[in-house]
Amino acid sequence: MxxxxxxxxxxxxxxxxxxxxxxxxxxxxxxxxPEAPSPRPSPTLLAPTERRRAPDTVAVALEVAVRAxxxxxxxxxxxxxxxxxxxxxxxxxxxxxxxxxxxxxxxSPVKFHNSVHNAAAGYWSIGTGSLAPYTAISAYExxxxxxxxxxxxxxxxxxxxxxxxxxxxxxKGALSSMAPSRGLLGAALVLAPVSSSQQQRSLxxxxxxxxxxxxxxxxxxxxxxxxxxxxxPCLPFFEVLASSSPRTLCLALSRQLALxxxxx
Amino acid sequence: MSATQxxxxxxxxxxxxxxxxxxxxxxxxxxxxxxxxxxGLGLDSIDALELALEISKRYGFQLRxxxxxxxxxxxxxxxxxxxIATNRVNG
Numbered sequence: 001m002x003x004x005x006x007x008x009x010x011x012x013x014x015x016x017x018x019x020x021x022x023x024x025x026x027x028x029x030x031x032x033x034p035e036a037p038s039p040r041p042s043p044t045l046l047a048p049t050e051r052r053r054a055p056d057t058v059a060v061a062l063e064v065a066v067r068a069x070x071x072x073x074x075x076x077x078x079x080x081x082x083x084x085x086x087x088x089x090x091x092x093x094x095x096x097x098x099x100x101x102x103x104x105x106x107x108s109p110v111k112f113h114n115s116v117h118n119a120a121a122g123y124w125s126i127g128t129g130s131l132a133p134y135t136a137i138s139a140y141e142x143x144x145x146x147x148x149x150x151x152x153x154x155x156x157x158x159x160x161x162x163x164x165x166x167x168x169x170x171x172k173g174a175l176s177s178m179a180p181s182r183g184l185l186g187a188a189l190v191l192a193p194v195s196s197s198q199q200q201r202s203l204x205x206x207x208x209x210x211x212x213x214x215x216x217x218x219x220x221x222x223x224x225x226x227x228x229x230x231x232x233p234c235l236p237f238f239e240v241l242a243s244s245s246p247r248t249l250c251l252a253l254s255r256q257l258a259l260x261x262x263x264x
Numbered sequence: 265m266s267a268t269q270x271x272x273x274x275x276x277x278x279x280x281x282x283x284x285x286x287x288x289x290x291x292x293x294x295x296x297x298x299x300x301x302x303x304g305l306g307l308d309s310i311d312a313l314e315l316a317l318e319i320s321k322r323y324g325f326q327l328r329x330x331x332x333x334x335x336x337x338x339x340x341x342x343x344x345x346x347x348i349a350t351n352r353v354n355g
Contacts, residue, residue, distance in 0.1 A: 052285040104323060106317060107317075113310060193293055
């Protein structure tokens with residue numbers, strides 16, 4: 001399998017890396033990360049009724065989704081999208097489990113409404129008024145790589161740009177002992193068919209046996225700032241992207257397969 | 265000029281603002297006679313379910329989704345507070 005796609009837009013958000021410009025500068029060693037963490041982004045795209053119900057997953061996912069579309073100069077409502085998250089909202093999952101175990105008739109309708117893994121994708125389609133298809137994907141520790149393959153496959157098969165959004169939030173309660181995750185982390189890309197006429201950065205994705213492509217480790221000054229988040233395996237990709245020269249990395253896909261990513 | 269809230273209405277107004285995470289709404293500013301849904305506070309059906317849950321937890325009685333009087337009960341802060349005052353078993 002070989003997939004070639006262009007990168008039209010990039011975005012990134014973590015509390016001490018609030019935006020791709022800052023994240024890129026920290027990764028390159030051009031600046032120190034801000035000392036003070038930024039507050040959770042406000043999903044201003046949403047109408048007040050949805051905004052006041054939006055959980056952290058929606059806040060961080062919509063922030064990076066909007067910024068990637070802005071960077072690409074694309075209208076959000078026209079893009080099919082892929083939303084990837086390792087755990088979805090483990091804080092709500094923990095609430096649902098503990099409430100069902102103790103007072104099952106007292107489940108919060110709003111939390112129930114927000115508990116699904118595709119909540120962020122659903123809020124996005126409501127907020128942008130988009131009728132384009134969306135996909136929600138989870139693949140535990142391989143989530144970022146699997147989501148990237150899904151988005152790139154849609155670009156190549158449909159020959160149209162696709163928004164790719166990946167995010168994970170803080171785990172709470174008993175579930176956090178089995179599936180730990182700290183803080184908020186989101187990243188997004190607008191991927192598009194490769195155009196011979198435009199000077200764009202591009203990706204060549206190929207699958208390889210995992211013994212020939214061990215997942216690349218993060219090594220920049222940004223790494224300790226996101227290392228405790230379940231989406232941390234995405235960071236090596238953004239470290240390569242932050243460099244202006246072509247480079248290659250490996251992302252986990254499964255116990256047998258890895259994704260070789262050539263960034264041009 | 266809106267009507268003055270009673271103590272029970274004020275307590276319920278605080279519960280509504282907190283439970284529904286209303287932005288830019290002070291409990292004391294909710295007109296007890298204004299509609300809670302659509303116009304007025306602009307609440308919707310999910311808010312009604314959430315509010316019914318919070319009221320049952322706070323005041324110890326169930327608001328049923330199939331109650332034919334729900335339109336009247338939920339019509340305003342005043343009518344909802346009066347219904348709670350009649351039916352509450354704790355709080």
